[in-house]
């Protein structure tokens with residue numbers, strides 16, 4: 520396996536997710552370069568199994584779109600939240 524610079528110990532998500540780690544460790548940018556992060560910025564090690572999940576979750580929160588409807592458009596409790604879920608569920 521190639522030698523990487525930061526110490527690779529274990530997957531950063533190991534205790535947080537119910538399924539076991541698998542595969543080699545990948546370096547993951549805490550703030551993705553695609554979202555304006557520094558390529559030399561902070562990175563964490565995550566296993567090959569959990570890395571796609573982390574990318575998926577990070578993308579969702581970084582690109583979260585908020586409802587832009589006029590105040591009062593969503594009159595029922597939770598309706599605005601549902602609107603935003605719908606906005607963010609597509610692509």
Ligand SMILES: [Zn+2]
Nearest residue numbers: 530540566569
């Ligand atoms: Zn893992």
Ligand SMILES: [Zn+2]
Nearest residue numbers: 586587588602
């Ligand atoms: Zn809305």
